[in-house]
Amino acid sequence: MKGFLKNSLKGVIFVVGLSVLIAISSLAIIPRNNREEDWKHDVQAHGILAEPENTIDVLFLGDSEVYSSINPLRIWQNYGYTSYCCSSSKQRLWYTIEFFFMTLSSQQPKIVFMETNNIFKFFPLEETMLHAADLPIPLIKYHDRWKNYNFEELFRTPDYTHIENRKGYRLYKESDPADVEGYMEEDEDSAYISLTNMTYIKIIADTCRENGAKLVFLSTPSTKNWNMKKHNRIVQLSEELGADYIDMNLLLEEVPIDWNKDTRDMGDHMNYFGAEKVTAYLGKYLSETGILTNHKDDPEYAGWNRCLKTFTDDVDKWLSTLKADEAG
Amino acid sequence: MDLSSILLAGSASAMTSFFSLTFLFLFLPACLILYAAVPKAAKKYILLAASLIFFWLVSGFLIIYLLLTVLSVFLFGKWLDKIQKQMKAELSKTEKEKRKELKQQYVSRQRKVLLLAVLLHIGLLLVLKYSGFFTQNLNSLLWLLNAPIELEIPRLFMPIGISFFTLQAVSYITDVYHGLIKADTNILRLTLFMSFFPQIVEGPICRYSQTADQLWNAEQIKYKNLTYGLQRILFGMMKKIVIADRLDPMVKAIFDTPNSYHGGIIFLGAVCYTIQLYMDFSGSMDAVMGIAEIFGIKMPENFQRPFFSISISEFWKRWHITLGTWFKDYIFYPVTSTKKMKNVTSNARKKLGNHYGPLVAGGVALFCVWFCNGLWHGSDWNYIFFGLYHFVMILTGNMVTPLASKFFKKVGLDPNCSSYKVFRIIRTALFVVIGELFFRSPGMVRGFELFGRMVSDFSFMGLNDILLKKLSIDIQDFIIIAVTLAFVFIVSLLNEKGVCVRDQIAKRNIVIRWAVFYALIMFIIIFGAYGFGYIPVDPMYANF
Numbered sequence: 001m002k003g004f005l006k007n008s009l010k011g012v013i014f015v016v017g018l019s020v021l022i023a024i025s026s027l028a029i030i031p032r033n034n035r036e037e038d039w040k041h042d043v044q045a046h047g048i049l050a051e052p053e054n055t056i057d058v059l060f061l062g063d064s065e066v067y068s069s070i071n072p073l074r075i076w077q078n079y080g081y082t083s084y085c086c087s088s089s090k091q092r093l094w095y096t097i098e099f100f101f102m103t104l105s106s107q108q109p110k111i112v113f114m115e116t117n118n119i120f121k122f123f124p125l126e127e128t129m130l131h132a133a134d135l136p137i138p139l140i141k142y143h144d145r146w147k148n149y150n151f152e153e154l155f156r157t158p159d160y161t162h163i164e165n166r167k168g169y170r171l172y173k174e175s176d177p178a179d180v181e182g183y184m185e186e187d188e189d190s191a192y193i194s195l196t197n198m199t200y201i202k203i204i205a206d207t208c209r210e211n212g213a214k215l216v217f218l219s220t221p222s223t224k225n226w227n228m229k230k231h232n233r234i235v236q237l238s239e240e241l242g243a244d245y246i247d248m249n250l251l252l253e254e255v256p257i258d259w260n261k262d263t264r265d266m267g268d269h270m271n272y273f274g275a276e277k278v279t280a281y282l283g284k285y286l287s288e289t290g291i292l293t294n295h296k297d298d299p300e301y302a303g304w305n306r307c308l309k310t311f312t313d314d315v316d317k318w319l320s321t322l323k324a325d326e327a328g
Numbered sequence: 329m330d331l332s333s334i335l336l337a338g339s340a341s342a343m344t345s346f347f348s349l350t351f352l353f354l355f356l357p358a359c360l361i362l363y364a365a366v367p368k369a370a371k372k373y374i375l376l377a378a379s380l381i382f383f384w385l386v387s388g389f390l391i392i393y394l395l396l397t398v399l400s401v402f403l404f405g406k407w408l409d410k411i412q413k414q415m416k417a418e419l420s421k422t423e424k425e426k427r428k429e430l431k432q433q434y435v436s437r438q439r440k441v442l443l444l445a446v447l448l449h450i451g452l453l454l455v456l457k458y459s460g461f462f463t464q465n466l467n468s469l470l471w472l473l474n475a476p477i478e479l480e481i482p483r484l485f486m487p488i489g490i491s492f493f494t495l496q497a498v499s500y501i502t503d504v505y506h507g508l509i510k511a512d513t514n515i516l517r518l519t520l521f522m523s524f525f526p527q528i529v530e531g532p533i534c535r536y537s538q539t540a541d542q543l544w545n546a547e548q549i550k551y552k553n554l555t556y557g558l559q560r561i562l563f564g565m566m567k568k569i570v571i572a573d574r575l576d577p578m579v580k581a582i583f584d585t586p587n588s589y590h591g592g593i594i595f596l597g598a599v600c601y602t603i604q605l606y607m608d609f610s611g612s613m614d615a616v617m618g619i620a621e622i623f624g625i626k627m628p629e630n631f632q633r634p635f636f637s638i639s640i641s642e643f644w645k646r647w648h649i650t651l652g653t654w655f656k657d658y659i660f661y662p663v664t665s666t667k668k669m670k671n672v673t674s675n676a677r678k679k680l681g682n683h684y685g686p687l688v689a690g691g692v693a694l695f696c697v698w699f700c701n702g703l704w705h706g707s708d709w710n711y712i713f714f715g716l717y718h719f720v721m722i723l724t725g726n727m728v729t730p731l732a733s734k735f736f737k738k739v740g741l742d743p744n745c746s747s748y749k750v751f752r753i754i755r756t757a758l759f760v761v762i763g764e765l766f767f768r769s770p771g772m773v774r775g776f777e778l779f780g781r782m783v784s785d786f787s788f789m790g791l792n793d794i795l796l797k798k799l800s801i802d803i804q805d806f807i808i809i810a811v812t813l814a815f816v817f818i819v820s821l822l823n824e825k826g827v828c829v830r831d832q833i834a835k836r837n838i839v840i841r842w843a844v845f846y847a848l849i850m851f852i853i854i855f856g857a858y859g860f861g862y863i864p865v866d867p868m869y870a871n872f
Contacts, residue, residue, distance in 0.1 A: 007551045014842060021846055022853070041860050129349040130859065143854050144861065147804045 026139040029146075032153050034160040039145045042088035047164025048103055051084065055301065056107040057292050058083035060168070060218075061100060061204075062115025063091040068269040069220040069278040070113075072167035073308045078283050080296030082304065085168030087115070092123050093200040094131040100204055101135075104211065110291050112208050113282075116219045116234050117226070119201065122194050165307045171272055173318060178223045178259040178267025184249050187228035190236060205241045214291065215243040220278055221257045222249070223267030246285065248278060255281045272315070343386050344488060344529050344870050346615035347565050355382065356619065359525075363623065364549050371546035375520055375623065382525035383489075390487035393456075394528075397449065398519045401497045404445040405504045405511030405518075411438050412507070442505040446498055453494045456486045461707035488870055489528045491704060495654050496522055500536045502658055509536050517544045526619040530612050530869040532630040532650040539627060547624040556830050557622035562848055563819070564614025569856035570812045572608035573865045575600045576857070577800035583768055591781045592788035593795070598765040598778075602757075603813070605764060606634070608868045609648070633820045638752035640721040640759055651704070655697045663693035683730050687723070695719055709772035717763050808855050 031038040040046045044067065048056065058081060060066050066087035075081050086099040096118060103109065134141040193201070208215040217238050219226055226249045238245035248255045255277050259267060262274030270278060286292055295301040343351050359378045363371055384391045415434035422430050459482045470477050500518075503509045512518040521540040582589060582597030589597075610631045620627045630649050637643035644652050663669060669689040677685030695716075702715020736743045762779065769775035796802050819829050833841055858864070 003551070014845075017842065018846060018849060021850060025850065025854070124350075125354075126348050126350045126864070129353065133349070139853060141859060143856065143859065146854055147802070 022137055022139055026137055026142075028154055029142045029149070030138050030158065031142060031145065032156045032158050033162065035162045037148070039142060039148070040162075043162065044164050044166070044168050044170065045086045045088050045099060046102075047162060047168060048084045048086055048099075049106065049160035050163045051107065052300070053106050054108050055295075056082050056084045056103070056109055058111045058113070058286060059100070059103055059107070059109040059213075060085045060087065060113045060115065061091075061096045062087050062113075062218075063118045063121075064089045064269055065117045065220045065222060065225065066115045067168055067170045068172055068264070068271070069275050070282060071169040071275050071279045073169065073304075073311050074276065074279045075283045075286065076296075076304050077308050077312075078280075079287050079292075080294030081283075081286055081292045082295060082301065083167065083286075087168060090121075091118050092121060092127065092131075093118060093197050094123070094128055097200050097204060098131070098135070100207065104207070108211065109213050111214045111216060111286065111289065112204070113216045113218045114201075114204065116217050116230065117222065119193055119197055119234070119237075120191055120230055121197075123196070125196070128196055163303070163307075165310055167307070169275070171315070172264040172269070172275075173272055173322075174264050175261055175271055175273075176264060176266050177261070178263050180223055180259050180267070183223040183267075184226070184228055184231075187232070189229050190233040191227075191229040193233060193237070201237070201241070205243065214289070215241065217243055217245040218282075219245075219247040219249055221255060221262075221270065221274065223259065223263075225268065248281065251281065343382065345864070345867050346526070346529075346561070346612060346619065347568055348864075352561075355385075360549065360622065363546075368546075368548065371548075372517075372520060372544050375524065375543060375546055376516060379520060379523040379525040379528070383487075383523055383528055386529065387487040387489075390485055393452075393487045393490060394493060394523055395519075397452075397493060397497050398515065398522050400448065401445065401501050401522075402512065402515045402518050404441060404501050406513075407441050408438055408501070408504050409511035411441065438505055442501060445501045449494050449497050449501075453490060456484050456490060458703070458707045459484060489530075492531045492533055493522055493528060495533045495651075496535075499533070499654060499658060503536060512536070512540070514544075520544065524620075524625075526616040527627065530609065530616065530867055531648075532613065532616070532628050533654050534628060534650065539625060542625050549622060550624065552834075553624050554622050555834075557618040557620075559830050559833070559845070560618030560621060561615045562618075562845070562852070564611040564618065565856075566812060566848065566852050567607040567611030567614065567816060568867075569611075569852060569858060571809055571816075572604045572611060572868075573857040573862065574801075574805055574809055575604040575607075576865045577863075579604055579768070581799045583770070586774075586778050586781070590787040590789050591783065591785040593791060594765075594778050594782045595761075595786065596788075596791075598761045598768070598782070601768045602761045602764040603809075605868055606631075606647075607816075608865070612867045612869065633824050635757055635760075636753060636820070636824055637756050638749060639725050639756055640718060641725055643756055643760060644718065644722070651701070655701055659697050659700060660693045663696050664689050669693070684727070687726055690726075691723055694723060698722075705767070710766050710769050710775050713772045713775065714763055714767045717766060721759055721763075812851075812855070 031040055034040045034043065034046045034049045036043045058072075058075070060070050060072075060083060064087065067085045070083075070085055072083040072085060075083050084103075086096075086103060088095060088099075091099075096114070100112070130140070205215055217234050219231065219234065226247075231247050231249065234245055234247070237243075248257075257263075257270075257274055257277060262270060262277065264271035264274075295304070343355065345351065355378075359374070362378075363374045366374055380391070383394055387394075411434055415431065418430055418434070419427055463479050463481045467478055467481075470479075500509075500521075504511045512521075517540060520543045521534070521536055524534075524539065524543055527534060579597055579601045582593060583601070586594055586597075613630045617627055617629070628650050630651075632646040632649065634643050634647035637646055664673070669692065672692075673686050673689040676688040679685070680688070698715040698719035699712065700715070701718070702712040705711045705714065733743070741748070765778055765782070766772065766775035769778055793802070822829055822832075833844055836844075
């Protein structure tokens with residue numbers, strides 16, 4: 001018994017020592033900036049870290065459907081609301097929640113949109129475990145930073161300076177028509193949401209409630225990813241959680257997507273033209289909620305106008321070339 | 329929705345890797361806690377339950393194959409046992425002069441039962457693993473003959489580890505037949521022997537006499553076993569996660585689009601693949617041995633520093649040892665000990681002498697062994713070629729040995745001098761790399777194409793930062809791989825000299841000991857190829 005206790009104590013001390021070592025290494029390896037060279041993955045989404053504190057009123061979470069469909073600068077242009085797309089390619093819900101909590105550390109969004117595509121994405125427990133370890137042990141996530149680690153970083157505190165001019169939106173110019181056969185055909189069944197995903201959704205919903213943010217489920221138009229089964233399940237889910245739900249796949253008049261022109265990859269994602277329609281509807285929806293402030297004339301938000309100017313200049317230039325090409 | 333699908337979801341079944349978090353931080357600790365908590369008499373049942381749950385988690389409903397295999401060999405074993413008992417009873421009652429004839433009758437009956445059992449199990453393996461391959465080749469033949477028929481290629485579900493547990497099943501029933509072991513009267517003990525969770529995915533292929541009793545008489549976990557086992561798991565983890573998984577994207581890139589590269593790069597790909605395979609497989613074996621050691625189970629080693637071998641023949645005595653010994657015991661010896669082969673050997677001895685004489689029958693048996701070895705690894709011609717390549721290498725080696733000895737005597741060279749030994753080690757490694765090139769190639773023809781390019785266009789032109797980026801690797805990755813390989817080499821060298829590194833560490837004071845462990849753990853966490861930007865790599869031998 002004495003030997004057992006002695007060995008157990010040794011084991012505990014060993015684990016404590018290891019934890020201390022990992023904690024110190026984690027502190028040392030956390031990126032000090034949100035630039036790509038500082039090993040921030042999905043640098044567009046991480047741009048929110050550099051936004052001034054409490055300036056983002058609307059947060060869009062989700063996978064590539066979000067950054068392809070929603071343009072925060074257009075919402076700013078038309079309504080003066082500040083929003084940000086914290087989205088990344090093939091975003092799983094463990095990553096969505098990571099972005100959500102990361103945002104809450106410096107922002108207090110009044111409305112949180114959750115794009116619904118990744119709610120149905122299934123991932124193994126292994127992935128959940130690995131990324132659950134990311135939060136308390138950043139060394140796990142950033143361990144590969146040894147490749148370009150600068151020891152000067154040891155003496156610096158994090159200072160995020162990289163502002164994303166497009167606020168997470170990605171401009172896609174190409175068009176590739178979609179086949180709409182069978183798209184949103186009537187179906188009484190509901191799709192399945194895994195237990196793990198339900199847990200993540202509930203955490204996001206509870207956190208929104210605690211922070212006084214309105215949660216809205218949003219299904220952006222996609223012939224490839226969306227169907228009635230998924231729609232039915234999200235209707236149930238939004239009722240369960242008391243959240244709003246917008247399914248743009250059924251708003252044929254309000255969001256008149258031309259599937260020959262508005263998609264970049266045969267109905268999977270929107271392109272610029274599709275994004276303009278989606279964003280226009282969202283802007284209107286946001287204005288109707290009556291809970292957002294127009295910051296257009298606020299000098300503290302002047303940076304947004306500069307970003308908008310750069311964006312519109314780029315787009316106008318491209319559109320005029322396109323027009324000329326079509327005419328020629 | 330069941331637990332199995334949660335763990336299996338996605339592209340890979342996480343539990344098949346002993347280095348997955350699910351296995352290391354959920355499954356294994358749960359097993360260890362339960363195992364430690366129950367009294368000695370119940371420990372074997374915990375191991376059995378854990379093994380069956382593990383197999384269900386990685387194979388789902390395909391566990392039925394394992395259970396039916398166990399049931400089948402159990403019944404065949406009992407059948408053989410019954411015949412053996414009957415024979416014994418009958419022989420004791422029979423007159424001396426009639427005994428031989430009676431014995432032969434019983435042996436013949438036993439042989440039929442054995443044959444039925446072997447055909448059933450190997451047949452099932454052949455159907456599940458090779459029916460697609462056979463149908464594909466039959467279709468090619470029909471096409472060549474202009475026959476207007478195309479057979480549908482069957483897609484059958486195959487449980488993980490079937491190639492391993494089938495060989496264990498055959499070895500069990502054959503050993504019962506030979507009277508080396510007694511048929512098990514307890515189906516649970518046999519199930520545990522067949523399904524013990526650390527070994528079911530990638531082996532080692534154990535004999536009943538090696539592990540069945542150890543497993544059934546499972547002991548309390550001892551502190552030394554726990555620490556030694558964990559150290560071995562850690563060492564294996566370093567091999568797999570730091571070296572093998574880091575090399576994976578590069579190897580994949582080279583073998584997926586080999587036409588884009590010069591022969592030198594293809595050679596580099598083959599070398600890296602050989603290293604990857606060794607680190608992956610032996611790393612996983614370290615984990616298997618480590619886990620078994622924690623439970624106090626001593627399993628047969630599968631690797632004995634194969635890259636210190638001075639010949640291909642020796643290499644295969646040190647690489648995947650349990651497969652090699654299985655083929656030796658259940659194919660090589662049975663073939664060479666048939667009456668016909670014995671006659672061939674004695675005739676050949678008279679004509680060709682004592683060295684070359686036995687090589688005739690031995691060559692036939694060796695051919696069978698290597699043909700089966702190649703086929704066991706996979707259902708494609710490149711695997712068969714891989715087996716036959718080693719057959720030629722080993723046979724040639726056996727044939728030239730006396731000539732080489734004469735040559736050395738004549739020129740006055742000492743074949744045991746260290747420089748010649750180093751040369752032979754490098755030469756063996758080179759032969760192994762060539763074999764692995766075919767092994768990894770997508771098909772035999774492609775393998776020859778790659779080999780041809782490697783020989784005719786041996787150039788490293790274009791090997792620069794841009795190419796390395798394309799190969800998803802950089803110079804820092806190479807440095808880490810080199811450092812880790814050097815560490816593995818030093819440990820292997822010490823082992824080769826009979827030094828047990830774990831014993832040496834255990835002799836040091838606690839500060840040094842813990843410093844070593846902390847350093848190793850931190851090294852794996854920091855330099856491991858996992859997480860963002862890395863695709864988890866399944867254990868390579870789990871697919872064979």
